[in-house]
Amino acid sequence: MSTVVKGDAGAAVIEHPLRALWSRQRRYRGRFRAAVLASTINKIADVAPEILIGVAIDVVVRGQDSWAASLLGVESRYAQLAWLAAINVVVWIIESLSEYVAAVLWRGLSQGVEHDLRVEAYDHAQHLDLGWHEARPRGTTLATLNDDVNQLERFLDIGVPAILQTILNVLLVGLVFAAASMQLTLLAFLPIPLIIAGSLLFQRRLEPLYVRVRSAVADLSGALQANLAGIATIKAFTAEERERERIEQVSGAYRRANEAAIRSSAAFVPLVRVAILAGFTCTLLFGGWAALNGTIEVGLYSVLVFMTQRLLWPLTDVAEVLDLYQRGRASTARILGLLNEPIEVPQGDRSLAKPVAGRVEIEQVRAGYADGPDVLHGIDMVVPAGETHAIVGSTGAGKSSLLRLILRFDDPRGGRVLLDGVDVRDLDWDSLRGSMGYVAQDIYLFAGTIAENIAYGRPNATREQIIAAARAAAAADFIEVLPGAYDATVGENGVTLSGGQRQRIALARALLREPAVLVLDEATSAVDNETEAAIQKSLRRAGERCTTIVVAHRLSTVRHAHRIWVLDGGRVTEAGTHDELVAAGGSYAALWAVQTGEPEPERASV
Numbered sequence: 001m002s003t004v005v006k007g008d009a010g011a012a013v014i015e016h017p018l019r020a021l022w023s024r025q026r027r028y029r030g031r032f033r034a035a036v037l038a039s040t041i042n043k044i045a046d047v048a049p050e051i052l053i054g055v056a057i058d059v060v061v062r063g064q065d066s067w068a069a070s071l072l073g074v075e076s077r078y079a080q081l082a083w084l085a086a087i088n089v090v091v092w093i094i095e096s097l098s099e100y101v102a103a104v105l106w107r108g109l110s111q112g113v114e115h116d117l118r119v120e121a122y123d124h125a126q127h128l129d130l131g132w133h134e135a136r137p138r139g140t141t142l143a144t145l146n147d148d149v150n151q152l153e154r155f156l157d158i159g160v161p162a163i164l165q166t167i168l169n170v171l172l173v174g175l176v177f178a179a180a181s182m183q184l185t186l187l188a189f190l191p192i193p194l195i196i197a198g199s200l201l202f203q204r205r206l207e208p209l210y211v212r213v214r215s216a217v218a219d220l221s222g223a224l225q226a227n228l229a230g231i232a233t234i235k236a237f238t239a240e241e242r243e244r245e246r247i248e249q250v251s252g253a254y255r256r257a258n259e260a261a262i263r264s265s266a267a268f269v270p271l272v273r274v275a276i277l278a279g280f281t282c283t284l285l286f287g288g289w290a291a292l293n294g295t296i297e298v299g300l301y302s303v304l305v306f307m308t309q310r311l312l313w314p315l316t317d318v319a320e321v322l323d324l325y326q327r328g329r330a331s332t333a334r335i336l337g338l339l340n341e342p343i344e345v346p347q348g349d350r351s352l353a354k355p356v357a358g359r360v361e362i363e364q365v366r367a368g369y370a371d372g373p374d375v376l377h378g379i380d381m382v383v384p385a386g387e388t389h390a391i392v393g394s395t396g397a398g399k400s401s402l403l404r405l406i407l408r409f410d411d412p413r414g415g416r417v418l419l420d421g422v423d424v425r426d427l428d429w430d431s432l433r434g435s436m437g438y439v440a441q442d443i444y445l446f447a448g449t450i451a452e453n454i455a456y457g458r459p460n461a462t463r464e465q466i467i468a469a470a471r472a473a474a475a476a477d478f479i480e481v482l483p484g485a486y487d488a489t490v491g492e493n494g495v496t497l498s499g500g501q502r503q504r505i506a507l508a509r510a511l512l513r514e515p516a517v518l519v520l521d522e523a524t525s526a527v528d529n530e531t532e533a534a535i536q537k538s539l540r541r542a543g544e545r546c547t548t549i550v551v552a553h554r555l556s557t558v559r560h561a562h563r564i565w566v567l568d569g570g571r572v573t574e575a576g577t578h579d580e581l582v583a584a585g586g587s588y589a590a591l592w593a594v595q596t597g598e599p600e601p602e603r604a605s606v
């Protein structure tokens with residue numbers, strides 16, 4: 001089993017990533033074994049021709065006394081060679097076939113693992129709480145889902161078969177040597193412990209280097225993603241030059257990390273070559289002497305010389321394989337690290353009886369972000385089912401934070417939030433978020449048509465329902481004049497909508513859901529007064545069916561609410577109807593006076 005410890009960045013660190021991967025991807029084990037088998041057959045067939053060469057030389061040199069003669073029971077040299085040729089053809093066919101099968105199996109295995117892991121990691125990422133996502137650059141997660149998964153695929157496709165080949169090589173050639181002469185085996189294999197020791201040493205040196213490479217990739221991807229997202233700001237502030245330098249720096253860090261790793265792994269090849277040369281020279285010289293003395297046959301001598309070549313030269317690839325291995329390991333660690341991230345806000349297991357009434361209660365709620373101080377200090381609030389309540393207050397007062405708790409994007413540090421009398425922590429997502437229609441302060445439209453965007457929360461809605469929702473959100477008029485109307489594409493690479501238009505699409509999306517609780521965070525801040533009045537009217541109509549909680553800066557938006565809660569510094573300072581609050585002459589009254597341009601009663605008398 002893998003051990004999971006928390007790294008300094010808060011991400012889970014996997015101690016034995018590849019072992020953990022093995023115990024995790026159970027369904028690929030059968031395919032893995034089949035691929036190993038195919039590679040083994042392929043390797044045996046691959047070594048066979050060298051042995052056949054030796055046997056053929058032996059036939060020519062020794063004739064009737066050759067191994068082939070005793071093995072096949074054929075006396076004529078011509079017939080023996082014909083037999084060898086036939087065997088060679090069979091071996092060649094087996095070699096080609098097994099190579100094909102092995103390639104297909106390894107490729108299929110790596111693609112399958114890649115696909116499964118990517119989908120699984122993405123799914124896990126989307127279940128991680130919002131706070132987790134907000135706490136790190138989006139590009140980092142993207143790098144794991146993309147680059148790291150690709151890197152692992154490369155390792156499985158190229159690295160693992162190569163490792164297997166090397167091991168099989170050493171084993172098979174070792175067997176041939178051992179059968180021939182123990183002394184020569186020792187000489188030819190002399191370099192191998194050296195190479196293994198060297199590999200281990202290099203591996204230890206390379207590991208931290210590749211961890212650095214992977215995190216440099218993540219930084220780079222994060223920076224690029226952030227810059228592309230903020231391209232308008234970069235242009236507006238003519239920061240292109242500065243940003244180019246910044247990207248150059250991050251990219252440079254990646255390059256340096258890679259270079260350091262390559263420098264180390266490249267130094268390995270010459271070392272292996274020296275070791276190989278020693279082994280090869282020994283076989284050539286001492287094997288030759290043994291053949292001259294008649295200790296070994298000429299045929300065997302030639303086999304041994306060929307074999308040393310075959311044994312040792314592929315070991316130069318060990319460096320490359322090691323490189324792939326280390327990269328694959330580092331990537332696997334990052335993918336599994338993501339998969340091991342605990343879901344801090346898991347759904348409960350209670351469901352609400354439908355239809356959900358929509359009573360929202362907030363009891364003594366304290367909340368904050370990450371390790372920061374509390375931003376809400378003991379909020380008490382009750383929104384009876386079907387009523388419209390407003391939350392107003394200066395910027396940074398904690399209004400959006402409060403709404404996030406109702407949708408349970410975060411859990412409170414103290415107190416609780418109830419929907420229809422049930423703690424939202426106990427509810428499943430369908431009961432909780434399934435009964436909510438939410439318009440966030442910053443709107444996100446998906447790449448797709450207007451109709452798809454409006455129907456996002458209710459994918460099987462009819463066109464009539466979509467149009468009705470658009471009407472209610474006062475969006476129908478502008479949609480109908482767009483080229484393609486409801487089928488116009490928006491989002492990335494689609495028509496660009498104004499802020500107010502986007503808000504109205506988001507509002508239609510929330511309304512179409514016919515939610516029990518409508519949660520609007522500055523949902524009409526970007527529309528003009530006239531449009532807002534139209535929206536107000538339809539919201540009041542929709543509000544007859546559902547509970548509405550609305551955050552707004554423009555007080556005309558909220559003056560008809562059943563109750564208005566004034567938030568200041570994370571505390572409720574005033575609450576009541578518009579008329580009550582104006583009469584009370586507190587901060588709401590002051591704000592109202594400012595917004596309507598009427599002289600504030602108190603200050604006017606001063």
Ligand code: TTP
Pocket residue numbers: 134369372375393394395396397398399400401402441
């Ligand atoms: P908000 O709840 O976002 O304040 P607000 O919605 O009342 O402000 P606005 O009218 O501008 O929309 O923020 C309250 C505090 O919480 C503020 O100090 C910023 C902090 N905060 C975080 O630290 N992390 C977050 O993800 C959010 C949303 C807020």
Ligand code: MG
Pocket residue numbers: 399400401441521
């Ligand atoms: Mg806000």
